[in-house]
Amino acid sequence: MPQALFPDVINKLKLFDGLNTEQKGVLLREGRIRWCGQGQYLFHCGDPISHFYVVCSGAMQLLRQTPDGDQITTDVVIAGKTISKTEIFRNAQNRHNVSAVAVEDAVVLEFSAAWLKKAAAESSAIALNILSAISQYAHMIQVEIEHKSTMTAAQQVACFLQRMCLMHDLDPNGFELPYSKTLIASRLGMEPETFSRTLVKLREHGIEVKDSFVRFYDMEQIGNYVCSHCSAVEDCPTHRTLLTGTCVKKDLKA
Amino acid sequence: MPQALFPDVINKLKLFDGLNTEQKGVLLREGRIRWCGQGQYLFHCGDPISHFYVVCSGAMQLLRQTPDGDQITTDVVIAGKTISKTEIFRNAQNRHNVSAVAVEDAVVLEFSAAWLKKAAAESSAIALNILSAISQYAHMIQVEIEHKSTMTAAQQVACFLQRMCLMHDLDPNGFELPYSKTLIASRLGMEPETFSRTLVKLREHGIEVKDSFVRFYDMEQIGNYVCSHCSAVEDCPTHRTLLTGTCVKKDLKA
DNA sequence: CGACACTTTGAAGACGATCAACGCCGGTGG
DNA sequence: CCACCGGCGTTGATCGTCTTCAAAGTGTCG
Known part of the structure; x- marks a missing residue:
């Protein structure tokens, strides 16, 4: 049953x-x-x-x-x-x-x-x-296409980590990656090497990753480059802070 | 009415x-x-x-x-x-x-x-x-994401031109681009300069573009790098030749 | 005629992919 | 118990591709 x-x-x-x-x-x-x-x-x-x-x-x-x-x-x-x-x-x-x-x-x-x-x-x-589910899915991949053509690897990873935090209902102040880095990199359409290097850079931008442990330690900074279109993922009070910014590319360009 | x-x-x-x-x-x-x-x-x-x-x-x-x-x-x-x-x-x-x-x-x-x-x-x-329409659409953009992460600009353009030929029901042996190159480039998520340079390269691969006139002059070559996943676009006897290949990246790498 | 959008070409730069090497761990088998 | 292997993750060096900036030609339209 x-x-x-x-x-x-x-x-x-x-x-x-x-x-x-x-x-x-x-x-x-x-x-x-x-x-x-x-x-x-x-x-x-x-x-x-x-x-x-x-x-x-x-x-x-x-x-x-x-x-x-x-x-x-x-x-x-x-x-x-x-x-x-x-x-x-x-x-x-x-x-x-x-x-x-x-x-x-x-x-x-x-x-x-x-x-x-x-x-x-x-x-x-x-x-x-x-219909609703497929439409939401279609919107999500559309946003991802947009990301692929306008954002750097760092921005995409930052955005993805935040969506992952939402979708898996994880604690923004510290969580384990739910699956391997290789798989995440593949999911994001980038090479494992690129992904690895990117994680290091994120440390200067409010996201700390050590081994498979992720921590968003500077919500203010993060709010600055969350992509507004991603708020399509269901809203959730716990994670509200992750959703209320607009995507400012420049911030992660440095 | x-x-x-x-x-x-x-x-x-x-x-x-x-x-x-x-x-x-x-x-x-x-x-x-x-x-x-x-x-x-x-x-x-x-x-x-x-x-x-x-x-x-x-x-x-x-x-x-x-x-x-x-x-x-x-x-x-x-x-x-x-x-x-x-x-x-x-x-x-x-x-x-x-x-x-x-x-x-x-x-x-x-x-x-x-x-x-x-x-x-x-x-x-x-x-x-x-449901059917949205599903088809979702599949299409999914394939496009795949293209973005695995194909060069030349391959994407080649693939797009062929799909355009199908969708607009144009003659593969010669047709006018239905809209401006700038718009096509934007649609493909690339810069107009990249698009322009790409068109020149396609000449060595079975596709000739002069001004806004496109001609697929070597079906055999083209068949080699049509992307099989794209056949999701409706099939059509006139254009069958454009749909029966598999996507061989190497061919356009040169 | 002049303004403007579109297209093309050149040169420089940035970014990610690729190749290579290494450390780390878990598992397997001698 | 240790040796060996394979997968994973990181880091360095190099390379190719696309973007960016700049300039010039073309066309259209007021």
Whole structure:
């Protein structure tokens, strides 16, 4: 019984916002649990899209191989987030355009793609929830494109660390990086070397990183170069300070 | 009567796929026509989101100012495409996060945002059409992020020119650029100078550009560096040759 | 005609990628 | 128990690419 195992994750799913407990129950009965050991693939790029997934614990990396060998990390999906929503509704060749692999032992709830489509077609609440989620996602990557073409590596890292702090609900005054630096660098589309060098520079700008321990020690400075567009991530009182600045490029140029 | 004025554009709208003529008629009666002279803004970044738009003729540029002055072109929307879909369903602050300005005289059909939400809630066909459109869009920008971090300017331009050829239904053996080089450069997130220099280099790789005239003169070479992920853009028999390669970075590295 | 936007070209500079080397750790196997 | 290996992270040196600044040519429009 899925609900019994991961009630928190399931109850917080935005996908089911606006549905009552009974309705959720009916839908969730279709779910099947899958365990993914670290390094195990949930699916590969090019596979037919058969399922929709909710990550219950652990984390999955979405990545794509470019034909000349190097790989791009599209996203790192943590507990409570979903996989394949976008692909399922794309109405294209119906094949995954990314691979999904567990970066740490993970538990995933799996539904058939048809189930999701049916739910969207029959419940306008669900359809609108999905629309909202995909729209937010689209906005996020759009902002990231913008970052890539206008910000230096330091700015991107600073911005990313702050979003990560929000998304993982970590303490801005000190937290451990939730996954490896190599993976973060890949997620940001930069080389591990560049990422490493960048972390050192951030120390002069209100962010201290020692090993995998991060501390925002000068909120005022940080407020100066938080990117205003990033506030698209859900607002949260605890982290409010991280969200109320505008992105001033110059500050990190030095 | 909107339909009378722009029957082609309206009838081809994917948004209404699966609806009969009568249903379309009812929905379209709500539309209001707006003329946008070149340089005129349809809305500004930060404005409350009030409407959903269908471009009937001309082209609109979507752009965002970064706080330190430079501007990013998010997208160039041509006839038959829509504006604000994503923003409307984002369920965030309900404000535009881009500005829309006419790059050439444009005619736009305008619907209230509430109208679109209502249509999506009441018709699962429409909801699924929107889901599909946004998903495709999300995939496209995802691929563009990938391009930005793995491809050189030359590769990006080559790929973009081919997608443009498809989207605008142009003749691969020779066509005029549908808008200015400065705008294209901005759309690609690069400087006009870089873009200009890049076009010269493409001549050695199967693409000739003279002034604003583009010709793909060596399909075989081009096939070698078309990016396979880009085939997400709708397939089209005329342009099939442009879609059947895989993206081999090395070819354009020289 | 003059103002202005667009495009191209040149030269210099900044930034990130790449290659190489090293220290560190955890695991494996002799 | 120690030797060895592989992955990770850091640092240094070098290289290529894109940006930036500058200048000049072209075209359009008032």
